[in-house]
Amino acid sequence: MNYENLLVEKSNFVAKVLINRPNKLNALNRATIQEIHDAFKALKEDDEVKVIILTGTGEKAFVAGADISEFANYSVSEGKDLAAKGQVLVFDYLANFPKPIIAAVNGFALGGGLELAMSAHFRIASDNAKLGLPETSLGVIPGYGGTQRLPQLVGKGRAMEMIMTAGMINAEKALNYGLVNEVVPQEELMNLAEKLAGKIMKNSMLAIQAAIEAVNDNYRDGVNGFETEINAFGEAFGTEDFKEGTEAFLNKRKANF
Ligand code: COA
Numbered sequence: 001m002n003y004e005n006l007l008v009e010k011s012n013f014v015a016k017v018l019i020n021r022p023n024k025l026n027a028l029n030r031a032t033i034q035e036i037h038d039a040f041k042a043l044k045e046d047d048e049v050k051v052i053i054l055t056g057t058g059e060k061a062f063v064a065g066a067d068i069s070e071f072a073n074y075s076v077s078e079g080k081d082l083a084a085k086g087q088v089l090v091f092d093y094l095a096n097f098p099k100p101i102i103a104a105v106n107g108f109a110l111g112g113g114l115e116l117a118m119s120a121h122f123r124i125a126s127d128n129a130k131l132g133l134p135e136t137s138l139g140v141i142p143g144y145g146g147t148q149r150l151p152q153l154v155g156k157g158r159a160m161e162m163i164m165t166a167g168m169i170n171a172e173k174a175l176n177y178g179l180v181n182e183v184v185p186q187e188e189l190m191n192l193a194e195k196l197a198g199k200i201m202k203n204s205m206l207a208i209q210a211a212i213e214a215v216n217d218n219y220r221d222g223v224n225g226f227e228t229e230i231n232a233f234g235e236a237f238g239t240e241d242f243k244e245g246t247e248a249f250l251n252k253r254k255a256n257f
Helices: 030-045 076-095 112-119 134-138 146-154 156-165 171-177 186-201 205-217 225-236 240-250
Strands: 006-011 014-019 051-056 061-063 101-105 108-110 122-126 130-132 168-170 182-184
Touching: 006 030, 014 030, 014 186, 030 076, 051 061, 051 112, 051 186, 061 101, 061 112, 076 112, 101 112, 101 186, 108 112, 112 130, 112 146, 122 171, 122 186, 130 171, 134 156, 146 156, 168 171, 171 182, 182 186, 205 225, 205 240
Parallel strands: 014 051, 051 101, 061 108, 101 122, 108 130, 122 182
Antiparallel strands: 006 014, 130 168
């Protein structure tokens, strides 16, 4: 499928989704939000895709935020609708996606861009990355989950500071905050993402899917993640993957899932 604002490349069971509006530093307009949803929906059903790498085209930006020119004249109800639809279509959808999503942050990840990276299951960054939630400088607050996911990832005090100052942190500080897991020179970023995808794919994708759900349940109101874990742990015993994984270990060979 062809997209106006995205590139989707597939090889060796890894899909790369690149936000592709380099002239606008990959800013997310509504059309791009819809396309991200459509692309991920297709990847969910695609048996030839196990892991997804999410990044931006060009060397300057991952995503520099929601498209400010698009929402500048929105009313209160349009603003609410923008946040609500975006969260359902993309940010919650990705956070709960059954296949692993690695965000490769290759430059500015601001506002909706950082929120997009935070919706991925984990993040790595190039050493030129700059991350922040500048919304309060525009008279608005993060609307794509930033007020919730940033404190989960970096702690409340650091999140409050980042949101209140509207400033950017560099890759080194993001690493120190635990916002990204690794930082490498830009030319090595995609290699690292592919290497991590390769490591993930050696494991049971069924088990990984269940683990994503259990981890996410820690952050869901009214849901007991420990119970999710117990149930999913039990269910795993009924899968072919469990048979293969344990049999391989006992026979001193590599599992073939
Ligand atoms: N929405 C819409 N357009 C954006 C954008 C955004 N969030 N971020 C960048 N762009 C556009 C610029 O308007 C410019 O377009 P133009 O060439 O048609 O004028 C183009 O992308 C390049 O950006 P520019 O500002 O010229 O690059 P820079 O290197 O001088 O600055 C940033 C880079 C990221 C510091 C700056 O673009 C910026 O502050 N962007 C907005 C970040 C933001 O507040 N995001 C949160 C939105 S909720």
